[in-house]
Structures are given as structure tokens and as C-alpha cells.
Amino acid sequence: MEWREGEEKRMGKNGYLPLFETRPARGLVFFRSYAASIFIGICFICFHRVSCFPVTERWVWVGMFVAELWFSFYFFITVIVKWNPVFRSTFKDRLSSRYEEEELPGVDIFVCTADPRLEPPTMVVSTVLSVMAYDYPPHKLSVYLSDDGCSDLTFYALLEASGFAQLWLPFCRKLKVEPTSPEAYFQTTPEPVDDAFMANEWLIIKVKNSGDDEISYYSGEIRYCSGEIKNNYKKTYEDMKIRIESMTRLGKVPADIRKEHKGFDEWDLVDSRHDHPSILQ
Incomplete structure (x- = not known):
């Protein structure tokens, strides 16, 4: 009953199970705590740079500040991408239950x-x-x-x-x-x-015929000439x-x-594998 209720909850408005599922990632507390601590550190650094403008060696200050701004920008882009990750799963087996065979492309x-x-x-x-x-x-x-x-x-x-x-x-x-x-x-x-x-499905149909004991294979075809031979897939x-x-x-x-x-006859016209006419079989 619990399984059936869970399936009914996932039913869409059209009464079909969804073809895909989106699940949020777990265990984000540690990552978000880490990101928050880095953000606080960046804020303190930027406040320090702005409030302590040097009188001399300003180019060094400018270079350091530009580098820190670039790091801040890179950090924010990285955090935005990873802030709320999700995982998507598809259910191919539900496609046939939603669409009739004639409707499939x-x-x-x-x-x-x-x-x-x-x-x-x-x-x-x-x-x-x-x-x-x-x-x-x-x-x-x-x-x-x-x-x-x-x-x-x-x-x-x-x-x-x-x-x-x-x-x-x-x-x-x-x-x-x-x-x-x-x-x-x-x-x-x-x-x-x-x-x-299932085991029976693994077995190939047994065939009886008269003749010499021989099994010949070509193109996957199995010809039994005598005896009762059982093989599997x-x-x-x-x-x-x-x-x-x-x-x-x-x-x-x-x-x-x-x-x-006769398809092999096409290869009689092939002189080089790098320069050859098209072969369509």
C-alpha cells in the first residue's frame, strides 16, 4: 500500500508516471558553511583594502586589490554553480506506457x-x-x-x-x-x-537430424547434423x-x-582504405 501511495503521489496531471525525476543533492550543509566562511573572509579583506589606502607604493596596493577582486568574482561564480546541485534520472521503460506505438517517432x-x-x-x-x-x-x-x-x-x-x-x-x-x-x-x-x-530461455531449441556428428557455424546460423545437442546463448x-x-x-x-x-565483391574495387568509393550494404 505504501508503494502504491508513493506511485500515486508521483503521478502527473495526465495520470502517467513522470518520464524523468529531479532530486536535490544531499549533504550541502558543509559546503554552504564553507562557502559562507570564505565569503566572510572576502568581505573583511575588501573592507581592509578600502579602509587602508596607502600613501606610497599605491601600484602594489592596486595590483593586490585587483587580484583579490578577481578571486572574489571567480569564487562567486563557482559557488553559484554548486549552490543547489540536482540529479536527474530518466525512466525509459515508462515511455511505452505513456504513448501508443503508433505515436512514437x-x-x-x-x-x-x-x-x-x-x-x-x-x-x-x-x-x-x-x-x-x-x-x-x-x-x-x-x-x-x-x-x-x-x-x-x-x-x-x-x-x-x-x-x-x-x-x-x-x-x-x-x-x-x-x-x-x-x-x-x-x-x-x-x-x-x-x-x-529463465534457464529454459537460455537454451537453444534442440534439433535432431541424421548424418555425421558435426556442427557448422556461419553468420550465427547453427546447423545440427545428428544427435541431440543443447547449447545456450x-x-x-x-x-x-x-x-x-x-x-x-x-x-x-x-x-x-x-x-x-555477394557483398564482399564490393571490396574487390577497394585499392586503399583511405581513398575508396562508397560501399552501401
Whole structure:
């Protein structure tokens, strides 16, 4: 009941919870006491300068007084900025409860990268997957990757991520996981062994087929040729990372993989990563 009453108090005139909250900082008594003591000291110094005007060496007096006036001005500006600090928090989860899906605007998100050596492709695809998993209508969310380095390794990493996204995005939207970056999520979230429903969502659907015991991966697609194999999202993501990192260490995309997607043909026209035609995929 207390929680419900607190929520009702925060309701706006339109009956919705606020999208952001402003909270004043605490523990300002010591800072304001310190500022008040400095202010009193400045007043005494200014009174002393004005009441004790020297007969000789006036330029020294003028220089000291100007310096003290400048310090006073700087002090007042600093205190004004820090006198009443506030903290603002946003509540993204309340956006969908206030607006209908049709009322939300379209959003374009650009992820920029330039060098696969300084910005590893695994980090780039984790960022892309993170923004794709935002709690926002998928048909109103567009994600673009701008690669100034024109690296086919980044393109290969995106192909891998596009397959993993078919598993990751439904998982995020169904369970409202946070953070939506798979790299951060698997590092900070333990495997849910106590929650049967959550643990089941971690597991990939088991597939049976006849043939040789083999698992082949490309672009996040998992093909089971025989047996009953159970895997989880974390292992699938780690396997994808291993493939991308292996390709990054190799420094190029092998010819057999380049043949599997026509997009790699665009890199046949690239002579230099610093001077190349635009490639749009």
C-alpha cells in the first residue's frame, strides 16, 4: 500500500508516471558553511583594502586589490554553480506506457567505427546488437554502421552478428534483459540455474537430424547434423566471438567465405582504405 501511495503521489496531471525525476543533492550543509566562511573572509579583506589606502607604493596596493577582486568574482561564480546541485534520472521503460506505438517517432541510430585494430569488430557488433535490442518498436528503429576504415572484417563481423541477432533480439524483448549488450550481459549476469523459465530461455531449441556428428557455424546460423545437442546463448555468442577474433588475427576474410555473400565483391574495387568509393550494404 505504501508503494502504491508513493506511485500515486508521483503521478502527473495526465495520470502517467513522470518520464524523468529531479532530486536535490544531499549533504550541502558543509559546503554552504564553507562557502559562507570564505565569503566572510572576502568581505573583511575588501573592507581592509578600502579602509587602508596607502600613501606610497599605491601600484602594489592596486595590483593586490585587483587580484583579490578577481578571486572574489571567480569564487562567486563557482559557488553559484554548486549552490543547489540536482540529479536527474530518466525512466525509459515508462515511455511505452505513456504513448501508443503508433505515436512514437522513427529513430535512426548511427554506430561509427574507423579502424578494426583500435576498435575490435567484436566490440562493434556488441554495440550494434545492443542498440538493436532497445525497448522500442522494431519497425521504427533503424541502426546504421558507418565504417570509415572500409574494412571487410567489420562487414564479416556484421554478417555473423546478423545471425546471432535472430536469437538475441527475441531473447531481450521477451525477458526485458538489461544490459542489452551481449558482451556486458554475459559478463555481469550469472546463468539462471534457479529459475526454470529463465534457464529454459537460455537454451537453444534442440534439433535432431541424421548424418555425421558435426556442427557448422556461419553468420550465427547453427546447423545440427545428428544427435541431440543443447547449447545456450552465451556459448553461441562466445563461438561467434571466436570466429570474428580469429578472422581479425588473420587480417583478411578467406575466399571461401567471401563467396558466400555477394557483398564482399564490393571490396574487390577497394585499392586503399583511405581513398575508396562508397560501399552501401
